[in-house]
Amino acid sequence: MLGAEVIAVGDMTKDVWNTPADDGAYDVVVVGAGAAGLSAALVLGRARRRVAVVDGGEARNAVAAHMHGFLSRDGVAAADLLAVGRAEVAGYGVDLFESRVDQIDPGFLVRLDGGATLRARRIVVATGLRDELPAIPGVRERWGTDVLFCPYCHAYEVRDRPIGVLGTHPRAVQHALLLRQWSHDVVYFAHDRDLDARERRQLAARGITVAEGTIKRLVTEDDRLRGVELVEGHVFPRSAVFVFPDMVPHDTLLTDLGCGRDDDGWVNTDATGRTGVSGVWAVGNVTDPRALVITAAGQGAAAAFALDHDLVAEDVERAMRNHVPSAQASRHAPRSVPQPVSSD
Secondary structure, eight states: OTTOOOOOGGGOOGGGEEOOOSSOEEEEEEEOOSHHHHHHHHHHHHTTOOEEEEEOSOOGGGGOSOOOSOTTOTTOOHHHHHHHHHHHHHHTTOEEEESOEEEEETTTEEEETTSOEEEEEEEEEOOOEEEEOOOOTTHHHHBTTTEEOOHHHHGGGGTTSOEEEEOOSTTHHHHHHHHTTTOSOEEEEOTTOOOOHHHHHHHHHTTOEEEOSOEEEEEEETTEEEEEEETTSOEEEOSEEEOOOEEEEOOHHHHHTTOOBOTTSOBOOOTTOBOSSTTEEEOGGGTOTTOOHHHHHHHHHHHHHHHHHHHHHHHHHHHHHHOOOHHHHHHHSOOOOOOOOOOO
């Protein structure tokens, strides 16, 4: 890579974080320093925009040891990816603030939890979502280790092992049908959901066993998942369990600004992340629960392209208002008086 500086992951410490200043307006304030937010900041920093990124350090995938499906970064720890990303954006003059955003006032005054205020021309919200898990003993304790959600992120690592799918969500059957792709030994735990005739046929056609009965707990031993125990006492040995969580977007900042939601409860955006509120973009899992890390990064870049075009249009309009045409300028300029030429 020409002109690129190689930065070791181990050198990524909190020294990239800035202290809020009282002075000027940013072109863009990005709320959230995950893949989506940092990608937007990187593109905007390279576009020579004044950018601030604010993040409270609560990444959704912090519990996962590794990240998968990101071309050229498959298997990298999510924390390492973000550390490198912070260093990269800081190298382009982007300011990073380790803080939470309490609210965004009209005129895009961004109020941080420490009392500082940032002023922005545009806002990018990349605050992600939270996973609400079923209240089954062992699920939260093993979440991100051997209790998993995304097949495309984690199923390959447990391929050909005994897998369980907890029937705690309306989409759990589809989850089980997908996971049969990675293992011939999949058990669907019906728990408190009744299966209809079509769902039973689908599961049977894929060779998936249905375990009737209420789940009591996940059985662990030596810091490993060993199985799923039903209330009636039977334990099904399992090496990994998949659960479909209720995904709740961290979108309060967006809805407080007046952004509308779709019928499924997610903030409406166009293909570039532009919301229905002028000057506000939203990217990543805060609007798209299916976005993988690489998808979220792409969404951040697409938003940055569109956002910079929007800023350029505003800059041009402002420049035109302030511009004095050359003909008009010549009428108001002081006339030069010819000086006599002396002859010797």
